[in-house]
Amino acid sequence: MRILIFNRRQFLTLSGIAGITVLAGSPKISFSQTGKEEKMAYTAKDYSKLIGMAGFSETLLKNHFTLYQGYVTNTNKLVEILGQMLKEGKTGTPEYAELKRRFGWEFNGMRLHEYYFENLGGKAGLDKDSALAKKMTEDFGSYEAWEKDFKATGSMRGIGWTVLYQDSVAGKLYNFWINEHDVSHPAGCNPILILDVFEHAFMIDYGLKRADYVEAFFKNIDWKAASARMK
């Protein structure tokens, strides 16, 4: 039996409107054939209130919202298909294994975008008396040192995410580099501030000038939303 390993583009193509047809030489499962579309596990959220945000064009944001909606759609498809395969006793197949691997990508692609959009749209700076600001000073020496580290992480070459995580065991703050969506998240940690540094997040407006995009991001952080994620 041939094992199928899909790259991102191939998966998105295969899982398009026609429904997922990922099984080679074995019974096909089409999401559209299950008749259960109404039982979607997740619904894409509306972030259109961000349109008009300084430093982010409407075109860029609308493209980004569409991309996010694709992750929600594919997460729902995988929930459905994997559930169906479990019922049908197909868990020992390479197709099941590949879709299981894929689930981390699609789910995190959905959730990380939600965190990202929800920590945008703010106008006020970080309250220096907030628990988050105090923790930044405790762990990094100052807010400025934290910001320098976060921006440096966001400026690294490559695509992915920069995430301020709080270690939920020790309480300490770290700025993490996340490759893709599904690799290198610290186990059990709490995401506080999310910056998308995939090219789609900035190239329409900034080309290769990622640092300018990061500056625009900082001008629009919703610090209240980020602070509320502290535990």
Ligand SMILES: [Fe+2]
């Ligand atoms: Fe994105």
